[in-house]
Amino acid sequence: MARIPDAFIDDLLARADIVELIGARVPLKRQGKEYSARCPFHDERSPSFTVSPTKQFYHCFGCGAHGTAIKFLMEYDRLEFLDAVEELARQTGMEVPRDTRQRNANPDSQDLYGAVDAAAQFFRKQLAASPKAQAYLDGRQVDADIRARYSIGYAPDGFNALRDALGSDERRMKLLERAGLFSRNDSGRVYDKFRDRVMFPIQDRRGRTIAFGGRVLDKDSSPKYLNSPETELFHKGRELYGLWQVRQAHKQIPRLIVVEGYMDVVALAQHGVDTAVATLGTATTADHAELLFRNAPDVYFCFDGDRAGRAAAWKAVESVLPRMKDGRQAFFLFLPDGEDPDSIVRKEGAEGFDARLRDATALSQFLFDSLSTDVNLGTLEGKGRLAERAKPLLAQIPDGAFADLMQQRLTELTGVGARASAPDTHVPVQRARSGRGTPAPKRSLVRAAIAFVLQQPALALELEPPFRFAALQQPGIPLLVDLLQLIYQRPDIGTGSLIEHFNGRDEHEALQKLASQSMPGDEGKWRNELLDTIAQLDRQTLQQRIEELQAIIHEGGFVALSAEEKAELRELQNSARQR
Numbered sequence: 001m002a003r004i005p006d007a008f009i010d011d012l013l014a015r016a017d018i019v020e021l022i023g024a025r026v027p028l029k030r031q032g033k034e035y036s037a038r039c040p041f042h043d044e045r046s047p048s049f050t051v052s053p054t055k056q057f058y059h060c061f062g063c064g065a066h067g068t069a070i071k072f073l074m075e076y077d078r079l080e081f082l083d084a085v086e087e088l089a090r091q092t093g094m095e096v097p098r099d100t101r102q103r104n105a106n107p108d109s110q111d112l113y114g115a116v117d118a119a120a121q122f123f124r125k126q127l128a129a130s131p132k133a134q135a136y137l138d139g140r141q142v143d144a145d146i147r148a149r150y151s152i153g154y155a156p157d158g159f160n161a162l163r164d165a166l167g168s169d170e171r172r173m174k175l176l177e178r179a180g181l182f183s184r185n186d187s188g189r190v191y192d193k194f195r196d197r198v199m200f201p202i203q204d205r206r207g208r209t210i211a212f213g214g215r216v217l218d219k220d221s222s223p224k225y226l227n228s229p230e231t232e233l234f235h236k237g238r239e240l241y242g243l244w245q246v247r248q249a250h251k252q253i254p255r256l257i258v259v260e261g262y263m264d265v266v267a268l269a270q271h272g273v274d275t276a277v278a279t280l281g282t283a284t285t286a287d288h289a290e291l292l293f294r295n296a297p298d299v300y301f302c303f304d305g306d307r308a309g310r311a312a313a314w315k316a317v318e319s320v321l322p323r324m325k326d327g328r329q330a331f332f333l334f335l336p337d338g339e340d341p342d343s344i345v346r347k348e349g350a351e352g353f354d355a356r357l358r359d360a361t362a363l364s365q366f367l368f369d370s371l372s373t374d375v376n377l378g379t380l381e382g383k384g385r386l387a388e389r390a391k392p393l394l395a396q397i398p399d400g401a402f403a404d405l406m407q408q409r410l411t412e413l414t415g416v417g418a419r420a421s422a423p424d425t426h427v428p429v430q431r432a433r434s435g436r437g438t439p440a441p442k443r444s445l446v447r448a449a450i451a452f453v454l455q456q457p458a459l460a461l462e463l464e465p466p467f468r469f470a471a472l473q474q475p476g477i478p479l480l481v482d483l484l485q486l487i488y489q490r491p492d493i494g495t496g497s498l499i500e501h502f503n504g505r506d507e508h509e510a511l512q513k514l515a516s517q518s519m520p521g522d523e524g525k526w527r528n529e530l531l532d533t534i535a536q537l538d539r540q541t542l543q544q545r546i547e548e549l550q551a552i553i554h555e556g557g558f559v560a561l562s563a564e565e566k567a568e569l570r571e572l573q574n575s576a577r578q579r
Contacts, residue, residue: 004085008097009070010492012085015092018069018496019053025076025294027325038398040076040290041065043322045399050516055455055495059516066512068496077205080109112233113208115166115175120209122165123153123199130154133198136217140263141346146270149245151201155194155214162192180211180228194226200262202234202280203244210234213241213262213280225261227281237285240277241265243295249274255298257357258284258316259341264302267342272350276341284316289323298329300357302341305334310370317367321393324363326400331360364406367393368413383414445533445540446476447514452530453483454515457498459530460487469537472544477537479507546572 019035022028028035028051039049039060048062059066065075073084082096089096127133127147133154137147146152155162162181167173173190176182183193197214204210211228228234242265246253257276259265268276275296279288284301292299301316303309313332320330333356335344345353361369371389376382390410397403411417453460463484470481486501487493493501495515502508519526549569552561561569 004082005097006490007492008094009085010490010494010497012088012092012094013056013068013070013494013497014492015094016056016069016088017053018056018058018072019051021069021088021091022051022058022072027327038325039063039065043396045395052495055515057494057496057499057515059512061516064509064512066499066516068494068500071496071500083206109232111171112175112179113210115172116179116181116209116211116233118166119162119176119179119181119212120151120153120199120201122162123155123201123212124151125153126156126161127152127154127198130156132217136198140267140342142266142270146266149269150242150266151209152266153199153201155192155197155199157196159191159195162194163190178231179233180231193228196221197226200241200266202228202239202241204233204239205244205247207244207248210239211236211280215261215263225281236280236282238287238291239280240288240291241280242269242277243291245269246275246277247295253296255300256292256296257300257302257341258288258292259302260304260312261340261342264341268345268353271345271353273345273353283312284319286319286322289316289319293323293325293328297327298331300331300333300360302333302335304340305337309334313366314370317363317370318393320363321367322396322398324402325398326402328402330363331357332363332366333357333360364409367406368409372413377413383416386410387414387416444474444476445536446474446480449530449533449537450476450480450483450511451514451517451519452526452533453480453487454495454498454511455519456526457487457493457495458491459527460484461491462527462531463534467534469534469541472537472541474540479511542572542575 019028022037023035026037026040026049028037029047031050033052033054035051035053036047037049037051038044038047039062041049041060042063042065044062049058049060049065051058056068057066058072067075069088070081070084073079073087074081077084077087079087086096127137137152142152162176163173167176173182177184177190181193182190184190194212194214196218197216200213200215201209202211202213211231211234213228214226216222216224216226227236230236240258241262243256246256253275255275257268257273259268259276259278262278265276265278268274277292279285299320301313303313313334316330316332324330335341335356341353344356348355368386368390371393372386375386377386387410394403394406394410397406407417460483465484465488467481467484469477482502483498486498490497499508499511499515502511546569549561549565549572552565
């Protein structure tokens with residue numbers, strides 16, 4: 001498999017603005033030369049995530065997450081390496097080498113995507129040929145434009161329609177089965193999973209079809225909705241139906257409306273409400289919540305008003321609370337009995353639905369109302385019970401104004417926390433963190449040299465090979481030499497790429513920790529300090545060789561040295577005296 005040239009990756013990372021990239025997804029605050037935030041990869045109350053524009057590198061002191069702009073896109077947007085490279089190249093106006101892009105594509109994954117896409121095309125053709133399926137969509141007032149926008153199709157009745165159309169060879173059959181489009185009975189017979197259903201393709205964040213949802217045409221059939229199983233391409237707890245279409249319609253998404261079914265999304269879009277998405281037959285997960293807020297500041301959860309709907313809403317609360325950073329809002333809209341978004345928007349239109357959204361219940365109100373359902377706030381016991389229930393939930397909210405206001409509201413309802421306004425004579429102890437305002441530990445010369453090179457890789461170009469100190473028998477010398485040689489091979493390499501080169505090696509974790517620390521002293525003097533450090537290592541190397549030759553003399557006398565070694569010893573001793 002061809003590799004993307006290292007020079008291209010280095011140039012790409014040098015041109016990319018990692019602060020802008022991460023700042024578009026995570027609220028960053030400037031702290032000196034770096035930026036900080038609460039880590040997007042684990043829940044925390046105080047910021048331990050830093051982004052360095054000079055190093056083009058991010059690091060979390062809490063969970064250890066770290067890397068370059070490419071690594072961030074892979075971890076945060078869940079992109080494969082090549083997809084992350086292409087996305088970053090698109091943002092920076094660069095073109096990934098065409099032959100490299102083609103040869104790096106995983107042929108197995110591409111074939112799997114291709115099989116799913118072929119199934120989607122088959123279902124769309126079947127819709128055009130099925131008066132029954134078209135009549136159903138006509139009855140639901142879904143016009144041709146919306147059918148095309150959501151690539152709606154139809155799975156014919158019978159057990160072998162898709163299989164007969166696409167399963168012409170054994171490999172294609174296996175791909176379709178891996179994609180969840182076939183079922184297998186106890187006797188081993190393979191047959192179509194989706195039969196006599198309107199088909200709703202599910203797209204990933206790149207618009208590729210990865211799975212399907214199928215709805216029955218006969219209201220007496222069950223299950224009403226049938227989803228693709230979890231596959232290599234599809235994880236239902238991470239995807240939202242309709243998000244791809246919303247992102248195509250809006251450069252900046254003003255709000256997202258979370259509904260329960262595919263037809264709800266389609267019906268709302270048909271009537272002009274084009275910011276609806278649906279969870280895929282599962283409760284709102286933490287990944288869903290993060291994905292929702294990553295795309296819009298305001299999220300509306302629209303559920304039935306029955307017990308099941310309110311239970312689903314509470315699941316959403318639990319997933320949303322740890323992600324309620326300042327500036328984000330969540331609301332809950334409960335529909336009347338027997339109604340769903342589809343029926344409401346058909347009766348009341350987009351304006352009527354918008355009016356209901358304006359009257360939706362804020363997260364804060366829904367949370368306290370739910371916790372107070374069976375609590376008598378007229379008694380101290382009832383207030384204590386509410387406080388006991390609320391505290392662990394409020395503790396999950398990220399630090400900020402919203403967290404403070406929620407705590408204030410709990411105090412208003414229960415009185416608990418009122419003493420917090422009294423003068424506090426206790427001074428909290430700051431947790432020490434290397435490189436975050438605490439004195440750096442005294443480093444060995446080798447450690448210091450590595451630290452300088454990590455902070456500014458270009459400093460290594462001031463050192464001319466061959467490196468005398470390479471022969472020094474001290475821990476870390478081979479690593480320092482490896483770093484210097486890599487920088488000479490790739491002069492434009494940055495800190496992040498330098499560290500990623502050692503991924504999988506024992507030294508990787510130590511390097512990323514060392515790179516994340518702030519160096520003491522004046523940055524303008526780092527060059528001279530590095531040169532001085534290397535000079536000291538060279539002197540130690542010289543002394544080491546003198547001691548090696550003297551040890552030979554000690555064992556066998558001066559005659560034990562060869563003529564060349566005697567001359568070398570004299571030269572080394574003269575050099576040592578001159579230094």
